[in-house]
Amino acid sequence: MFERRIRLLGAVALVVTLLSAPLVATATPVPDSTATPPAHVSTPTEQVALTNQTETGAWLDETMAHQLEEYNVPGAAVVIVSDGEVVLAKGYGYAALDSQRPVDANETVFSVGSTGKLVTWTAVMQGVEDGRLERDRDVNEYLTDSAVTVPDTDDEPITLNHLATHSAGFEDIFRGMVTDDPDEIRPMDEILAAHRPARVRPPGQFVAYSNYGTALAGHVLAEQSNANFTELVDERIFTPLGMADTTYAQPLPARLEPRRAIGYTHQNGEYQAHDPVIWTLPPEGGSLRTTPIDMGQFMLAHLNEGEYGSERILEAETVREMHQRQFTKSEAVPELNGMAYGFIEMDRNDETIVGHWGDTPRFKSLLALYPERDTGLFVVYNSPGGGPARFELLQAFTDRYYPRSDTPVVEPPDGAAERARDLTGDYRSLTVSASSWERVLGVMTRTYTVGATEEGYLTTSRLGEPTRRWVERRQGVYEEVGGSDTLVFRFDEDGRATHMFRHAFGPATYERVPWYESLTVLQAVLGGGVVAFLSVLLLWVGGPVWRRWRGGDLPTGRERAARWLLGVVSLLWLAVLVIFLLAWINFDAEAASPSFALQTGKVLRWIALAGTVGAVVATGFAWRDGFWTRWARLHFSVVTALALLFAWQLSLLGILPL
Known part of the structure; x- marks a missing residue:
């Protein structure tokens, strides 16, 4: 789930744009690509030996000390494994600030979020192995005795291959994932049946990350095994690997609770502690809690082709298959990261890297395997600042131990400016909701605005990220200036860009949206609507005062009714906008337990829409019967038109599901 402070920033930015309508894309300066890298990040020029534990520990200590301060994280832990051994397992900072309990990589229990999905897919492949x-x-075909079904909305059925590569074609939803009430934790099939996402595209077409898809795969395994999923995983993975401190239990068992890392947010210069999230999506959704050293043992098993000590959890060929690409996002650019089997490709510096990352409201984790190097990296943080920190650590680790061999592109080639202009526009992630107000989260936070400079560079901007600059490596392939990421575009038969992919973010596809769905149009329409509605309310209140001061005929009953109608409509649309903005800011809480305000907003949106239709009718009467002055009629008409456009944009945001 997206960090609350990013949503707060986005909401504030949106309110500002509604009043001033500047472009978000031009609000953030382009970073200086020639800036010197921070001291804690090694420049990728000379490889350092990972086997030197003293040197590795010193570098990691410096790196993590910087990260905890830079990203406002109280505590973190790192485990590095290589050549069948744990190179180091270290804790940094505090697991609990009030008691000053330090993080211990061997003892502290962290929530790892979706990184735990790798356990689910390991268990699924055990089911494939045994037939x-x-x-x-x-x-x-595996759900005949379950309340869960996948609707047959496409000719091609959804398979485990689709679920493992996040290409099943589900919309993205959050409802049903978390709750405030432990009593709402229900059996797996009930949750999956009650909160089934819509199928919005054919399977196997695009990658779009799905929490539901992995949960469904775990349920299929449990159904076919006639067993409880957690019992299966305990018996076949956790016990053989000696992961004694790893559990799906909610709440934590009494023996682990004193070792639990507290989740924090950082606001106004202070850390605020939070209670554990209660997950209602089945165990494979996000409730895995574990120690860093246990995750190190899981990494060792995968790097050693399924074997750990005298135990084997998978056959060697199965492990190799899980680490190999199963979904290619661009046939024209095969080096672009895609999806392995449950594992996300994270290649950097031409190094093969597979793994996963996990997000909960307070905990951020990442597991990365370098199969060809027999090396693994796991890191977990107990604050949202760990989100960007983990990818910075991954890049710094790769740069230091497996540095890049080629030379970055610096200058755009001939004709780059024209080609760049053809790519400009908004590109939105396919990982968005299509059927609820939750869509606003995806539209506002998962949309990239692509621009072009006169020199031929591309620029990208997204809410919560600095503007980045990209240089063309070859047609449709752009390298980040001063960074390590790559943008790849897909074109239709007419040569028009239709989709965009990020190399550093494998489980996502960004679709080019039409101009009328761009953030610029959204800002203009919503901003114009807010100004128009406020003008109606101002006239609504000030009109009688003006007449008493200047004199004039009293309006007829029909004229008063028309003005009252538009005034109420204006007030309702403003209320709807504010309610859903606040719901977005408090998204985690609303997803767990919708507030009364949100429930009220869902009713008010339909009343506002009905009132808008009534205002359209009143506009016709106003012109036919000559209500007010010409300028007053024109104002009434413009506000009514903007109310219609306002409703249209809210429907594109999912706030008004038309």
Whole structure:
């Protein structure tokens, strides 16, 4: 889930743009690509030996000390494994600030979020190995005794292969994932049946990350095994690997609770502690809690082709298959990161890297395997600042131990300016909701605005990120200036860019949206609507005062009714906007337990829409019967038109599901 402070920043930015309508894309300066790298990040020029534990520990100590301060994180832990051994396992900062309890990589229990999905997919592949499951079989065939079904909305069925590569074609939803009430934790099939996302595209077409898809795969395994999922994983993964401090239990068992890392947010210069999240999506959704050293043992098993000590959890060929690409996002650019089997490709510096990252409201984690180097990296943080910190650590680690061999592109080639202009526009992640107000989260935070400079560079901007600059490496492929990421574009038969992919973010596809769905149009329409509605309210209140001061005929009953109608409509639309903005700011809480305000907003939006239709009718009467002055009629008409456009944009945001 997206960090609360990013949503707060976004909401404030949106309110500002509604009143002034500047472009978000031009608000953030382009970073200086020639800036010197921070001291804690090694320049990728000379490889350092990972086997030198003293040197590795010193570098990591410096790096993590910087990260905790830079990203406002109380505590973190890192585990590095290589050549079948744990190179180091270290804790940094505090697991609990009030008692000054330090993080211990061997003892502290962290929530790791979706990084735990790798356990789910390991268990699924165990089911494939023993013949209980088939990767390319319709999952509905495994659900005959379950309340869960996948609707047959496409000719091609959804299979485990689609679920493992996040290409099943589900919309993104949050409802049903978390709750404030432990009593709402229900059996797996009930949750999956009650909160089934819509199928919005054919399977196998695009990658779009899905929490539901992995939960469904775990349920398929449990159904086919006639067993509880957590019991299966305990018996077949955690016990053989000696992961004694790893559990899905909510709340934590009494023996682990004193070792639990507290989750924090940083606001106004202070840390605020939070209670653990209560997950209602089945265990494989996000409730895995573990120690860093336990995750190190999981990494060792995968790097050693399924074997850990005298135990084997998977056959060697199965492990190699899980680490190999299963979904290619761009046939024209095969080096672009895609999806392995449950693992996300994270290649950097031409190094093969597979793994996963996890997000909860307070905890951020990342597990990365370098199979060809027999090396693994795991890191976890107990504050939202760990989100960017983990990827910075991954890049710094790769730069230091496996540095880049080629030379970055600096100058755009001939004709780059024209090609860059053809790529400009807004590109939105396919990982968005299509059926609820939650869509506003994806539209506002998962949309990239692509621009072009006169020199031929591309620029990208997104809410919560600085503007980045990109240089063309070849047609449709752009390298980040001063960075390590790559943008790749897909074109249709007419040569028009239709989709965009980020190399550093494998499980996502960004679709180019039409001009009328761009953030610029959104800001203009909503901003114009706010100004118009406020003008109506001002006239609504000031009109009688003006007449008493200047004199004039009293309006007829029909004229008063029309003005009251538009005034109420204006007030309702402003209330709806404010309610859903606040719901976005407090998204985690609203997803867990919708507030009375949000429920009220869902009713008011329909009343506002009905009132807008009534205002359209009143506009016709005003011109036919000559209400007020010509200028007053024109104002009434413009506000009514903007109310219609306002409703249209809210429908594109999912706030008004038309």
